[in-house]
Amino acid sequence: MKKVIYALLGATLVTGISTSAFAEEANKNLQELTPVVKPMATFYDREPNNTEATANPFILGHEIEGTLDDGDYHDYYKFVPSENVTYTLQLSARGGTDIRMFVSGNEWSFTGWPGEELTLQFKKGQTYYIDVYKNSTDEAIDYSVFTY
Numbered sequence: 816m817k818k819v820i821y822a823l824l825g826a827t828l829v830t831g832i833s834t835s836a837f838a839e840e841a842n843k844n845l846q847e848l849t850p851v852v853k854p855m856a857t858f859y860d861r862e863p864n865n866t867e868a869t870a871n872p873f874i875l876g877h878e879i880e881g882t883l884d885d886g887d888y889h890d891y892y893k894f895v896p897s898e899n900v901t902y903t904l905q906l907s908a909r910g911g912t913d914i915r916m917f918v919s920g921n922e923w924s925f926t927g928w929p930g931e932e933l934t935l936q937f938k939k940g941q942t943y944y945i946d947v948y949k950n951s952t953d954e955a956i957d958y959s960v961f962t963y
């Protein structure tokens with residue numbers, strides 16, 4: 816009778832261990848399958864921001880939401896990457912097409928049109944600006960800048 820009890824106990828232990836190992840394996844598989852979605856912050860256009868000196872702070876990997884109203888022709892945003900990175904920037908506009916984004920650093924500058932993807936390299940510790948601007952229209956244009 817003792818042998819049977821030991822045998823059952825042993826079977827339970829083995830089963831317990833294997834169940835635990837299976838749970839760990841399943842958990843690991845779940846972690847591998849779960850996409851990592853980084854939380855995204857929205858940086859809103861805050862006036863005054865019509866010059867580099869008054870640029871709103873921004874962090875790459877997040878999003879900008881703003882409006883160029885009647886007499887507002889420039890919204891500047893400023894950021895300093897904490898490491899060398901490559902990001903794609905895309906301007907999206909609603910309510911007008913006379914809008915561009917001018918992305919500039921010490922060594923280069925690029926102009927992006929609505930819908931166009933600008934993939935750029937940013938250097939750690941350097942200061943960069945995004946100037947979202949319109950040329951002539953008085954219409955209010957809402958825009959977003961996505962960075963990914």
Ligand SMILES: [Ca+2]
Pocket residue numbers: 862863864865887888889890891
């Ligand atoms: Ca402005």
